[in-house]
Amino acid sequence: MFEIEQREIINVPENIKNILRKEIGEYKVLDDDMDRLLYSYDATRIKMLPSVVVIPETEEEVRKVVSICYQEGIPVTPRGAGSGYTGGALPVKGGVLVSFEKMDRILEIDEENAVARVQPGVVTYKLQQEVEKRGLFYPPDPASYKFCTIGGNVAENAGGPRCVKYGVTREYVMELNTVIYSGEIIHTGRPTLKDVAGYDITRVLIGSEGTLGLFTEITLKLIPKPKASKTVKAIFSDIASVGKTVKDIFKAGISPSALEFMDKLAINAVEDFGHFGLPRDAEVLLLIEVDGHPKALEEEIVEVARICELNGASVEIAQTDREAENLWTARRSLSPAVSKLGRVKINEDIVFPRSYLPEALPQLRDIGKRYNLKMVNFGHIGDGNVHANFMISGLDPDELKRTEKAVEEVFDLALKYGGSITGEHGVGITKASFMKKMFKPKEIEIMRGIKSVFDPEGLINPGKMGL
Template sequence: MFKAIQTERIPVPDNVKKELKRILGDGRVLDDEVDKMLYSYDATRIKMPPDVVVLPQTEEEVQKIVKICYEEGIPITPRGAGSGYTGGSIPVKGGVLISFEMMDKILEIDEDNAIARVQPGVITYRLQQAVEKKGLFYPPDPASYKFCTIGGNIAENAGGPRCVKYGVTREYIMELNTVIHTGDIIHTGRPTLKDVAGYDLTRLLIGSEGTLGIFTEATLKLIPKPKAKKTVKAIYMDIASVGQTVKDIFKAGISPSALEFMDKLAINAVEDFGHYGLPRDAEVILLVEVDGNPKAIEDEILEVARICEKNGAKVEIAKTNQEAEKLWEARRALSPAVAKLNRTKINEDIVFPRSYLPEALPRLREIGKKYNLKMVNFGHIGDGNVHANFMINGLDPDEVARAEKAVEEVFELALGYGGSITGEHGVGITKAPFMRKQFSPVEMDIMRKIKRVFDPKDLINPGKMDLD
């Protein structure tokens, strides 16, 4: 599916390797072929090996790595867990790849101010577990939360099911330490709920996909852990009714903590994968979770059930936490389950304004039919973020060409409704050619100028977002 990326690869000279080994020691500078291959790809399965992989343990080591590489003209690619779907951590120009697997410490959990300070390599799930033991809550929950890292989440401004109520990663980043091209650290933000001094550089860095600097520490906002939650499973035979249900839930003044859907192909893929007891004959399943005060959510979940039934759904309210968790396990299993449907999964994450969902969802499905492709749709319907997956063999040129045209139409459909080409996966290299569809030449030029301020030599995660 992905066209070959033509770019000059820059090798790391022996004198730079020697200096890196002096800074880090031989054991944390990897340059044999096996190690390089292990760090050459992400969830896209596109492979582009670095020349050298370095494993820093401290902020000071990252500064030294960036300084020597920038002075020598060596590309630098930051990497978290490599779980991204757009090639954001792939070293397209070779050079040095910085893996943060050894910078994985939770430095502080401050209960009085409800904040946590962490290194970028901290796994999201591990942070969530640590703060929940103290009655606090870190809401962002990308599907890969059990192995993705906070640094990668910040770089991609990751979302997840709970962002419909709680917002995406940027809502929880209060401070960042970022190593810029000179090797200096810029500290942006404050650990306070209010701070309006100067330009908001923290927000600029969040979602920049590692193209402006290298994150070494973050202060995260925490909130009180919800006391209770309830889940509804609604079974539909009509996809347009699902979109109408979503509109009606919000019109009723209910703010679900998660609002997810999966279509028929997705349901059957999950059942083949793990046998979760989902109805294979359903056209669409909607999962709705509400959380908060135990008394309040009893009324809310009944109102959600009533709205779903009004729109033609067969409704079941999970009776126990275990029953609810099994439903959410099925939702989290979707990505690996769908991957088994064919050799190549083209996973797009377009976004629609919620008001257009009843009209847009049937049109989205028609694109797969038009090009005779196996198309699986699921995702965060509560915020309009739909994962449109084309499952192809990848070896048939005609099929690949049809898939490429279908992806273009998916993006055009989203943009036609005022949406976006990506809601959480980012742009990276796979969506870079479509940036000009969403942004005007003036807007693209402003982004390139920002890139040049932070990275005048284009060495920090180069080749991403079409900003070269």
């Protein structure tokens, strides 16, 4: 799992670099060692050097890059902000890496139809700010929302805390412009709420991790901005009670806009990182947000607090927006905070059906204990998406072997309960070997067939998802 397979590296010949420079522009084609290094890694910290980095500014330039590379047998790897945790933006076979950092314009916000048209390099937070000025709302909010991009979100079908109520990225993608292997631009979807004509190719492209084509324009559905929100902080003495609380909240007919948990190690890591005032002696902390009409919120938040207390929690309701924002800033600080607990962070984002959480969560915690590893658990417990993090030195062979076995048990546990090996990070290269655990051979064969239709020569983001 922790070793990357031997790979064939394809370098871009000088004559092809010159063609790219002529067609795209001299300053948009980078091949010196420093530029290549800067685009060689993502949040996995694995480094894979591209032969050339191309930074297009228009859809037509993307089309030219793909067309030239495909004709010459050169791999093309799309890249957003490089914030992914599974190596999806790494140029596994070298070749050309296409960075969308300059295609970062919001093309249109149509208030009447509640849609936004954007280029793939638009930062998620920037879009959210712009639409909220107009009383609209774009809910998907991955932890990296202040720097990740819409194109990357679509490629990974990104989630976040709010997806428990509002759904993940795919629920908001209405149209896509995608450059495929031939250099042609295909348009999928419609800017309408209903469309059942033909196969849903848009859904096939969402979550495909950039392996089928390169997105150049995205139309997103927007919804009315919630009028208000309230946040509860609940402190528990055991993890099983947290799982039961989650079940009870939904059974009560309440749909939280976010429902997040942190275990003791996570809480203390956040406090060391930012001093947010979280209780260091708490075994588990649950953050619950409800949003909607102010009058309805008062009843819902009281009921949420009551359910938490019935399950043994100590409860506080944030009294001001500032208090609530402090709690959510603490939650969003988890990833960098936890990274300080070890030289290497193995971050798995498994998913359980909610009904199994009381039974599954204690077993998950025990995996770390059984292998004598520092294991930090947190995540989007409202939709069953748990981030299991193993913090290791990465230098001890025995520790690496124990971690590999522990990770495999984590995946086995999720699959045992009908869950998934990934809820939002994707498969990329780090989870590719586990695809056969989750899917039957025929199912993987079908996926490979889809890949071959969009990418007959296997040159579009090759080496990902085990396909």
